[in-house]
Amino acid sequence: MPHTAARRALRAAAVIGSFTITSALTIGPSSAADPIKIGSVLSATGPASFLGDPEQKTLKLFVEALNKKGGLMGRPVELVLYDDGGDANKARTFATRLIEDDKVVAMVGGTTTGTTMAMIPVFEDAKIPFISLAGAIEIVEPVRAFVFKTPHTDKTACQKIFEDMKSRGITKVGMISGTDGFGKSMRAQCMKVIGDYGITALVDESYGPTDADMTPQLNKIKNTAGLQAVLNPGFGQGPAIVTRNYAQLGIKLPLYQSHGVASKSFIELAGPAAEGVRLPAPALLIAEKLAADDPQKPVVTEYKKSYETATGQPVSTFGGYGYDGIQLLVGAIERAKSVEPQKIRDAIESTKGHVGTTGLYTMSPTDHLGLGTESFRMLEIKGGDWVPAEVK
């Protein structure tokens, strides 16, 4: 027994020794303070890597820049990153490791709704703040004391669209939704809030995620009397085909798409048929086109520039969620002047008017997302490009 104990002590000493050497090498002699440990479990590889990869790059870039500026409260920040590969089981294991072994003070991560939901109980039990980067509204509804999130929800997008419809005097719409996860969830959210705007859906069609022809469904919509606009919640190629078929059938009603297709590839796939289509999109996608006095303009242009120069890849809203998450956390730690998890949590919850890439965050005990419909911009496709849609 004494033999193993001695050996363990030796090994521990060796580990501590090597750690001090490496940290001395990386941080330099000027900062002798302990680093502040922030955890992150992301799906940097696997099926959700198109979300997790930009998030990981963004977090690394931000922490690097922060440490160059002297860190947080005079202490360097250490980002403890794990890659769950999109697997909820792994995510949960890593979450436990972050808390028990790495002893992080807070966590920014959780790329998908699945991984986030698996990790929530771990952080709630340990009372460590957890800022999720995943989409579903279930993460913050009902409100959990230590769980926050940065991406806007489908509900916000629906509200934005209905606001725009209302301002154009549209009260009767047709729905055509994808039956994939995104389309289903958004359709359900839209149906929940549609009544608040005095709008009714006269037809409610659907299509499979791999369907290649939506003219039968659109034909039904075309033959429904009294429609004033059509809304298409969907993701992937479906909305592009809907838009093409819509033009083929010569339907003249305004067509609304969702934020699920707010990318250049949608315009390319839908071609000339996309002219006049309206959709809600985050400010980050139209950074150059924002008005000079837009409160988000400086934030989005700076993030876009630093991300694109560092990675050589076009900026995405997903990386923006990570940027907003770590900024909210750093801001909260600065205001709390403490790295005690409970105090950080309180500070995050009291965030007021924080300008992020996704929108303006104002948290409260009943709202752990804090984004309003102003976080979306209504865009119209004109001449093969986005332009801000004028509200009539």
Added chain:
Amino acid sequence: MAEFLQLVFSGLTVGAVYALVALGFTLVYNASDVINFAQGDFVMIGGMGTVFLMAAGLALPVAAFIAILAAVLVGLLLHRLAIEPARGASPVSLIMITIGASIFIKGVAQLVFDKQFHSLPAFSGTAPIAVGGATILPQSFWVIGGMLVLVLGLWLFLERTLIGKAVLATAANRLAARLVGINVTVVLALAFGLSAAIGAIGGILVTPITLTRYDVGTLFALKGFAAAMVGGMGNPIGAVVGGLLIGLMEAFGAGYLSSTYKDAVAFVAILVVLLVMPQGLFGRRSVERV
């Protein structure tokens, strides 16, 4: 009436693609009794290959030609590397090999191409043509016309040429075919190459309408298989009728009933055919002669 016509156009366009895939099934099945589930992936190779060659600066006809050659090469390799070494295995094992090959092709396509959706410009404009209150895209005529030309060509090949007869003879009795001097291996390779070319041509024709991605082949294979089963496995005319029928049933189902069950139509059709007339509409009755 306009609504009915619109659904007919929609059904015929989509059905023509199913028919082309079913034709590919038919050809390989005729020569080897194998149902080649990688048939849908030839459609993908045709579409994706053309997209990427055009992006590299080639003109559409050149890009399409090279993409078809690439698909033929993949078809030949599939035969040489996967089917030929397993010669003598039961048809079920061979079918499993083709499913494996299909997964492999999708995996490679993810690396060679990418994971995004792509489109091709329409061959002759995108202005819809109005017919009796309904509209049809010019590209739909290309798809339906291309399908008719291919099926006629294939029928002539099988019925009117010596090599075509050799394909049919190989299917009927491999040993007897060999005894009368038919090179069975060459015939099989020919069937795989030809079916790959047909699939790729189909893929190029429909990509302007349906878009393409590395994994579109699976759905085409399933629907095409349903079409081949309904029409009667092994009969080119049956493949066309089956494809168009499935396309029309899907369009009418989505238009008049509910779009929720659109994909179920093809599979319900398979079940009904298997229960009521297992040989399909035009299939040869399997009669054992003593």
